[in-house]
Amino acid sequence: MILYMLPLAIGPWQIALIVVIVLLLFGGKKIPELMRGLGSGIKEFKDASKEEDDNIEKKE
Template sequence: MTKLLFIGGVGMPEILFIALIVLLLFGGKKIPELMKGIGKGIRGFKDGINGIETGISKEENAELIKKHDEK
């Protein structure tokens, strides 16, 4: 059976190698801008997930109140 790439995890040497390649490709000045963009994207994703959860819980509460008022 053929082993897939990266089975067994990614160790410190692999992480350092990837960081070196990114540094060479983008340069030192561009990396902070990239990280800032990634951070904003992650934050937006989390805010979206929290908004969905809040919306669902509000809908559930409204349904429970409606059922309680009907009794």
């Protein structure tokens, strides 16, 4: 494996540590609200990119 890619390898212990830190920072009640916001942002991005693709296809 290439040495500069080793820090990108995330194992189960690193994921567990990240989850614990997120729980400590935001609390259990705030996380679903954050995930909803993230999901709606991703949905809006996909819709906008699809709309842009449709506009490009119509011009051709």
